[in-house]
Amino acid sequence: MIKFLDLKKVNQPFETAFKQKMEQFLEGGWYILGSEVKLFEENFAQYCGAKHCIGVGNGLDALVLIFKAYIQVGKLQKGDEVIVPSNTYIATILAVLGADLVPVLVEPKLETFNINSDLIEEKISDKTKAILPVHLYGQLAEMEEIQSIAEKHNLLVIEDAAQAHGAIGIGNQNMRAYSFYPGKNLGALGDAGAITTNDDALAEVLFSLRNYGSKVKYENEIIGVNSRLDELQAAFLNVKIPELDKENQIRRKIAKRYLSEIKNNKIVLPFWDNSENHVFHLFVIRTANRNELKEYLLKNGIETMIHYPIPPHKQKALKNWNCLSFPIAEKIHDEVLSIPLNGALNQIEIDRIITTLNNY
Numbered sequence: 001m002i003k004f005l006d007l008k009k010v011n012q013p014f015e016t017a018f019k020q021k022m023e024q025f026l027e028g029g030w031y032i033l034g035s036e037v038k039l040f041e042e043n044f045a046q047y048c049g050a051k052h053c054i055g056v057g058n059g060l061d062a063l064v065l066i067f068k069a070y071i072q073v074g075k076l077q078k079g080d081e082v083i084v085p086s087n088t089y090i091a092t093i094l095a096v097l098g099a100d101l102v103p104v105l106v107e108p109k110l111e112t113f114n115i116n117s118d119l120i121e122e123k124i125s126d127k128t129k130a131i132l133p134v135h136l137y138g139q140l141a142e143m144e145e146i147q148s149i150a151e152k153h154n155l156l157v158i159e160d161a162a163q164a165h166g167a168i169g170i171g172n173q174n175m176r177a178y179s180f181y182p183g184k185n186l187g188a189l190g191d192a193g194a195i196t197t198n199d200d201a202l203a204e205v206l207f208s209l210r211n212y213g214s215k216v217k218y219e220n221e222i223i224g225v226n227s228r229l230d231e232l233q234a235a236f237l238n239v240k241i242p243e244l245d246k247e248n249q250i251r252r253k254i255a256k257r258y259l260s261e262i263k264n265n266k267i268v269l270p271f272w273d274n275s276e277n278h279v280f281h282l283f284v285i286r287t288a289n290r291n292e293l294k295e296y297l298l299k300n301g302i303e304t305m306i307h308y309p310i311p312p313h314k315q316k317a318l319k320n321w322n323c324l325s326f327p328i329a330e331k332i333h334d335e336v337l338s339i340p341l342n343g344a345l346n347q348i349e350i351d352r353i354i355t356t357l358n359n360y
């Protein structure tokens with residue numbers, strides 16, 4: 001069976017280094033916000049070309065804390081509207097709600113799965129204060145267009161880069177949220193997340209917010225939370241960062257093979273402009289009878305996943321929105337299937353995935 005993602009295999013090359021880190025960790029006896037978190041924040045800021053990196057508990061918290069920081073400095077207020085894509089993982093929308101802001105959904109482009117920048121302006125009202133594009137499946141959203149709409153209407157831009165570590169083509173003028181959930185291109189061995197920014201004042205607020213609103217122990221200046229990047233996860237991430245570009249390159253190479261060798265008129269392949277703006281966190285195909293294809297692949301020993309089966313506005317958790325209609329997002333959720341793509345796959349497995357899809 002070709003697993004969708006074999007995390008044991010993904011992490012195997014790092015095991016010796018992880019064990020060394022674990023030994024140092026036990027030896028050191030410092031468990032919270034220690035030298036590994038500090039080193040990771042330096043490493044990841046440098047990797048992203050950003051001035052600051054703030055390590056936090058997970059990707060959802062990274063987004064919520066960005067909004068809370070903007071509220072803290074008076075750039076956002078409770079009840080302000082934030083433009084978000086209707087096609088995303090629900091965390092994006094939960095983050096907006098979690099900061100007492102109002103998500104306003106905008107349809108994606110069917111080809112890229114990302115927010116359709118042509119449809120943003122018609123959703124802007126007096127209450128709109130921010131745009132939250134998601135670089136879904138690892139491909140950058142239309143950042144130039146989004147940036148110019150934001151400038152024209154004086155809006156903040158907060159990027160959900162949870163799936164797009166290392167995607168190239170955007171500047172660092174915005175706030176960016178990352179997740180290091182184990183399955184990500186840069187994955188921890190548990191939950192972890194980070195924020196990158198060039199804004200000194202906001203970085204200072206964020207460092208405090210993630211740690212009970214405190215800079216000096218037991219002195220609390222603002223109402224914060226406990227969402228610190230775990231010291232041990234930071235140590236593991238420090239081991240993996242140097243290999244991230246290589247992993248992304250391997251993913252692009254496999255994607256190139258899939259895009260040129262999968263030939264089946266029942267399958268729509270994802271759009272990619274061949275630039276480094278895509279890190280292929282996921283390779284997502286579309287087909288009219290998705291469940292049938294999933295079943296066929298499973299019978300042929302290939303595990304797949306669906307990202308995602310139910311759009312956020314149709315989730316029970318958001319029942320006030322269940323009556324809304326976002327036909328493109330709904331079509332995407334009905335038709336998508338993610339096939340295995342990661343650095344742990346070997347050539348025989350890649351060949352088999354291609355052949356099996358072509359024989360469908």
Ligand SMILES: Cc1ncc(COP(=O)(O)O)c(C=O)c1O
Pocket residue numbers: 058059060061088089091092134160162163178179180181191192193
């Ligand atoms: C697009 C997107 N945003 C946010 C998140 C939240 O990240 P986490 O699971 O680390 O909280 C995820 C995570 O899986 C994601 O895919």
